[in-house]
Amino acid sequence: MKFYTLDMLKKYNGRNGNPSYIAFKGKIYDVSKSFLWKNGKHQALHSAGMDLTEALKKAPHGEDFIKRFPLIGYLKI
């Protein structure tokens, strides 16, 4: 399993053919296949390529949605 810094993660924002990765509680998930993360954007409010742990606290759903996606690495702090 690969380790990513926040800087490395930035590239995986779903744009220019890049996959969409999101960091959540130290883990990196690949949400590229999600209908709701097209072009790395989610509900007009969030972008892939970032740590979204804090953002989820204000979301109208819990973390179970994230855990359905492939875990592809860990966040290196």
Add this chain to the structure above:
Amino acid sequence: MAKVAREMVERAGIDVDKLLELLIKNAAAELTTYYYYTILRANLIGLEGETIKEIAEIARIEDRNHFEALVPRIYELGGKLPNDMKEFHDMSACPPARLPEKLNAKEILKVLVEAERCAVRGYTQICNMTAGKDHRTYDLALAILNEEIEHESWFSEFLGEGPSGHFMRRGETSPFVSKFLK
């Protein structure tokens, strides 16, 4: 566009472009749900299917009403619907409510309840963003949310998750949203 109406929302601290994107995405979810529910409803057949058909039809019509009610607010705030219907479909705030592979009433009910749950989440977010700031969008989103919650509870009841707590509509549709359709 209602210039001052938009300005008031901006001055209340709302990012109107983001709000508009959310409204358009939810309008897309409503219209596509209306379409997918047409297919789901057509496949609600037999002893079990017939029991749910009427209720699926009410949810279908009310979702179309939600689309109709959202559109004026989108244009008032300076937004617009995409010209391309395919683009509109793909930007939906909820995944397509496609016919399940295993075709039976229970599997169709699961698709219906998931679609409603997604909508409940979406309008809760819009209410949270607009509460005390954009009164008209809040009023509209709250009216839609009321109906989406009822839809969720109807389908959930049929899935055996417990009583919905209310009766079916009696002759009318959209008791909360109809004021925006007049």
